[in-house]
Amino acid sequence: MPAIEVSGLSMQYGDLRAVDDVSFTVAEGEFFGILGPNGAGKTTTLEIIEGLRRPTSGSVRLLGAAPWPRNAELLPRIGVQLQASAFFERLTAREQLHTFAALYGVAARAADDWLERVGLGDKAETRAEQLSGGQAQRLSIACALVHDPELVFLDEPTAALDPQARRNLWDLLSSLNDSGRTVVLTTHYMDEAEELCDRVGIMDHGRILRLDAPSALVRGLAAPTRVFLGHGAAEVSARAESAGDGGVAGVPGVAAVESEASGVVVTTSQPAALLAWLARHDALEGIQVRGATLEDVFLDLTGREYRA
Structure with missing residues (x-):
């Protein structure tokens, strides 16, 4: 059974068709990327799949179940890192992660382990608003993973990071997939997709234009x-x-x-x-x-x- 099945997905906002008849599947254990310019429909597609938005038409199956209406049974099985990080005010990195862990009934010790895994052990007592951009992204990913989900959604996780921080985060993302998780990523960075993704869908104007392994897409271009x-x-x-x-x-x-x-x-x-x-x-x-x-x-x- 695929981890994700998307069929004929569309999203209409007045005259704007943000998502236009999108269909694809993601296999269990696959690292899948959605690429596209600003306004291509990537984030809207991801939010529908995650169960955050109701589509105008089409269907989604997530781990064999429908994510909409909001499916409480799916929530412990998925992890979501949104495009913009939002943390509780005045809490340290450790307190942030402990709070997210408690929502899922996860022990504090497991949360502390995730701080180490994302390289924030030495920032445990630092308040979230004092973390650098890369550190905040790592904390956001730890919050999405603290309950050990089967399927992880990452919406532009390396946006605005410096090259060193991006490369370090790539190592973390690769390890997530190597441990058997299914990972879905949206990104603007082509080198990131080539490095991390088994397959990518290139999206524009709400439609999937091409979908294949990065190497196959490059071979098919026949560029000089x-x-x-x-x-x-x-x-x-x-x-x-x-x-x-x-x-x-x-x-x-x-x-x-x-x-x-x-x-x-x-x-x-x-x-x-x-x-x-x-x-x-x-x-x-x-x-x-x-x-x-x-x-x-x-x-x-x-x-x-x-x-x-």
């Missing part, structure tokens, strides 16, 4: 490869061109050669031919090869225009 040549390799190419060889621009598959302050970027559909040419001219030192990424897939599907 970009090869960066430092000044040394660029000079070799220029000399070869002057000598009538044609330089890198004449290599089969090369579509563009663009100069930058630190070298030259070559766009090619046949990277092997370009690398062979560079090897023949002893110009491989310092090159960097960049294939397509999940970000390229995302931009190809959703466009490049800025959205506030």
